[in-house]
Structures are given as C-alpha cells and as structure tokens.
Amino acid sequence: MGYQGLCRELAASGPGTFDDLDSTGARSVLRRFSDAWFAAAKRRNAGDGSARFPRRRRRLVPVRWYHGTFRIDGRRVRIPAGKGRPSLWVRLARQLPYPVEQVRSITLLSEGGHLFLDVTAEVPIATYPPGEEPDPARVAGVDLGIIHPFAVAGPDGEGLLVSGRAIRAEHRMHLADTKARRRAVARRAPGRV
Template sequence: MALWVTSGQRRRWRHRRRDAPLVGYQELCRELSVSGPGTFGELDSTGARSVLRRFSDAWFAAAKRRKAGDVLARFPRWRRGVPVRWYHGTFTLDGARVRIPTARGTPPLWVRLGRTLPYPVEQVRSVTLLCEGGRLFLE
C-alpha cells in the first residue's frame, strides 16, 4: 500500500471523479499544504506559491480570452521549467552569489552570478530563477 500520494495522482483522482479543476490561487495553495513536502521537489513554500500564482494567473487570462471569443486561447498545462520568483527578505545576496531557500531538510541553493550587479545590492527587490536551454538564469 502506497503511503505517499503525488500531486499528479491527486489531479487524476479529481479528474476521474469529475471534480472542478483547481485553478484559483487559494485553492491551489490549500492543495499544496495538504500534499505535504516533496510536492514541488526541493522548492520551499515561497517558491512553490510563486509557481502556483503564475499558473493561476495564466489560467484566468486564458479563460478571459476564451470568453471574449478567442478560440486559439489555451489553458496552461503543468510543466517543468516555470520561472520562480522570490521577493526581498526570502533570498540572500552574498557578493557574487545568491542564496535561494529550499525545502526543509535540503541544502540551500547557491547560484553564482556571471557578472557583478550593475546597481547596489539594497535595490534588489526580487529575483526570478529561469531555466532555458538546460542552464539556470537569475533575473
């Protein structure tokens, strides 16, 4: 008997029961808290909520476009490589490195910057981690 249920399994169960899809940010956050650790790999709750916010915003934007008559508008799909944002106070800048928090029990992620910041460290309000072409980028 499996004691661990993945978020993919939960989605499939909801689909089979013909439940309404979870698309609102608060609903998705409730599902995240029920799913427990490991749902988003080594992402901390702040990073996971960032992914949920982007998914929810994209879903409602597609729904609005479809309601306006755009038949080419597509709803977002769960995929890898979604940009993740952390705001001031949740990350640490240390010289040419950025410390990004991870899930409890996992080591923090240190990202080395390819160049120095063109402005003072105090002006950095958020960082966004992107994965393009198999490489990590900070914005």
C-alpha cells in the same frame, strides 16, 4: 480554483509536494499557473478559440523569491530549498548593478538551455536641483522593433537608431550551423533493426 485555493491545497499537502522547492518558490509556480489559466479562460470567453490552457506539467517554470527569502553574497545568491534540503547557491556571471539593499526580488528562469537570474530592484526617483529639471516640453518617441531593437526620435529631427541586423544575421548563421550539424549527425546515426 483561484490562487488562494491552490495555496491552501499546497499547505494541506505538506512538504515535498514541489520536490526541492520551498513554499515561497512553490507559491510562485502556483501564481504563474493561476494567472495563465485565468488569462486563457478570459480569452476563450471572449471568443478566442486559439487560447490554450496551461499544461499541468512543465519541466522548467520561472520561480520568484521575494526580499528576505534569499541572500546575496557578492556574486553568489543563496536560494532556499525545501525543508531538509540544502540551499541552492547560484554564481552570477557579473556583479549586480544595484546595491544589495535595493534588490526586492529574484526570478530563476531557463531560456535556450541557460539559467538566468532576473533581478528586480527598487531604484530611487531622480531629483534635480531647482532650474536643472528636464524640460517637460521636450518629447521623445521610442519605437521597439524587430529588425531594429529600438529607435528614438526627438522634437528637432534628431534621432538614434540601434540596428539589429548584425544580431539577426548572427542568430541565423548560428541556426543554420546547428541544423547542418544535426543533419550530419543524423546521417551517421545507426538505423533501426
């Protein structure tokens, strides 16, 4: 069943099917599930035996709301909930870098035990006065990497390298510290009787 069929099932099942989610949020979950299912089916048909279909139940799935379904008030975002449920107010850690009228969608997601609000905005295309446009003959290559988040190389041998070694070292230290704390707690845990 495709996305449209899933939306028809959602409409027929009535309110409360997705608990506190409104219909826009529920359709967002259905869209992600449908896209993941068809991508896995396509990979399997191409012979990729490692492709897995999405599990039916996941605790935390990214949910998207489009322009007109949410409200931004300073550093607070009001997200609608299901019928008869109070709206969810999310407090932002910092001010949005875009004017409110440019925001087109928001996505609420959870990564590493933290909630994030991904904001998509429509940014106007840059225009330049005559004679001040960028030179189309100048080219720069950008390489996104693992050790170094990105490197940029210009035509005259100029370059920019952002090192990610400090980020990786901090992550490894945090991981080692977490493992050590878990081992210490496990030793003190009561055994089975």
